[in-house]
Amino acid sequence: MVRSVLLVGPYSKQGTYTNPPTGLLYLHAMLRANDVPVDWVDENQHDVIDVTQHDIIGIQMMTSNRHRALHIAKAAKDAGKFVVVGGPHPTLMWKQVLENYPYIDLCVIGDGEYPLLDIAQGKQPAFIPGVAWRNGREIAHTTRNLNWSLDALPLPSFDAVDFSRYVGGARVFYSRGCGHGKCIFCSVAAQWGPQRWRSVDNMIQEMQWLKDLGQSGFALYDDCMTCDRDRAAALFQAMIDSDLTGMWWCCTTAPAGQTRTASTRPGPSPIAWTKMPAATGP
């Protein structure tokens, strides 16, 4: 039996620069494409969270917003719902989460699209890669399948976003993970595994669609955009060729040492500015 899902972005003090929550929109798109009834709310934009209308309440959880996420999870469980959490915190801390918070039924470990679809379609956790749950007194888990075919994912549901509520443009990802992955303070490698890329065509398709939706600015939020210099250059060139040269920016890293190459190409460059971590470890 298919169960309906409410996706929740809990309040997290974000400051004034805000983007639509791409992770939740990827989940939304996957469920929608498979005829699972789904809605999403973003508490950062003052949406009211009504946990009574759906069968499953799926909550995004970072370490920094976990207290708010736990509060919502408890309210959902009190309303008799099946409570799923995903995102960086449960990906890294699923055992601790399930041991301490009985009102959480299941944690998704890593990429959430396929596991959440399986849950909504009623599959038993033991047969779903990348989940942890309580099995009697034990905490059980399955190993995740790294999704290397990011192009196969439906594009995030940007058509379900009221962009006037956000200050920044759409948060777009060319890859998941970081090709450097060695900074001792950083959890990206543990969260995402090795860096996995989308194709240039798939990126351009998404950017073109966003442009059609009235969005000419993109926040390329990859953790290390220039860890693969050739791929980065190919995307920048395709953006120029496709006239997708509105305001955009990306993150990169000093160890890759490649930003200069990417940003000083001859001819018109769409680059606006890049961000680099101040400390990048060994």
Ligand code: B12
């Ligand atoms: C955009 C971003 C931000 C934005 C928005 C944050 C937000 N609330 O979403 C801003 C700039 C505000 C921000 C701030 C901070 N951030 Co930040 N940020 C990111 C970044 C670069 C991208 C997030 C993203 O969109 N990813 C892409 C999408 C596709 O992935 P996703 O959202 O994680 O969703 C997928 C899965 O996680 C999962 N999933 C997610 N939610 C759910 C829910 C359910 C129900 C299910 C089933 C699955 C699921 O499925 C999704 C699809 O596969 C990540 C790094 C990264 N690459 O993920 C860091 C990251 C999330 N940030 C991090 C940190 C540490 C911070 C700060 C604490 C930094 C600081 N010192 O101030 C602050 C905290 C802000 C706050 N008070 O909450 C850490 C979090 C680590 C952790 N243990 O939680 C990350 C992982 C980076 C890192 N270096 O480790 N951040």
Ligand code: SF4
């Ligand atoms: S380069 Fe960035 S994403 Fe990669 S390991 Fe270092 S801090 Fe993390």
